[in-house]
Amino acid sequence: MRILQFKKKTDRNNHIKTFSITQKNEDKQCVTRVHKSFLYNVSHTAKIAPVIEQPQVYIKKCFDSEKSIEKLKFKVEGCFYVTHDRVLFRVDFKHSLIIHIKWKNKIFSPKKSEILT
Template sequence: MKTINFKRHKDVKRGTKYLHISSRTESKECITLVRKGFLYKAQISQETEPEQSSPEIFIRKAIDTEKNIEKFSFHVKGTFYMSHARKSIRVDFHHSLNIKIVWKKKVFSPEKSEVLT
């Protein structure tokens, strides 16, 4: 069984927009929870020639053998510039992906050979 939720929040005064998607999937082996988040904050930039920087990427993985839980987290933070009505706009963004797998049995993720066969 799969359940999906979608939320959207926009604040024009602060220049922020947030999208959130969450899903829950239940199978015989495990329960999988997936959360995706997209945050954008826009503001007028005073810089004439903004420098482009690469986004920051954060990856984490954790395994709890006592509770049979695997967690994975992937976050990207950065900035990009765009023009609107002859103005330069700076947009800060933060994208996130969080996955949590709760295994029903004591056996964690199957071995590579089991997946390929």
């Protein structure tokens, strides 16, 4: 069974746009929930030659052997610049991917050798 949900939200006063996709998938071995979100915040900038910063990447992975749950969180935060009608805008973004896997039996994800063969 597969459930898919899509949300789109715009805050015109604060110049923020958010997209999110949530998916739930259930099969014989596990229940998987995947949440993807994309947040963009647009603001005017007066810089003529802006310094482009490297995006920040955060990864967190954890196992709960008592509850047979695996979690993975992957987040990227950064900014880029665009021009529109000869005006320079800064776009701050935050992208995230969150995966929860609830195993029905006590066997966690397969070993690497099983995946590669």
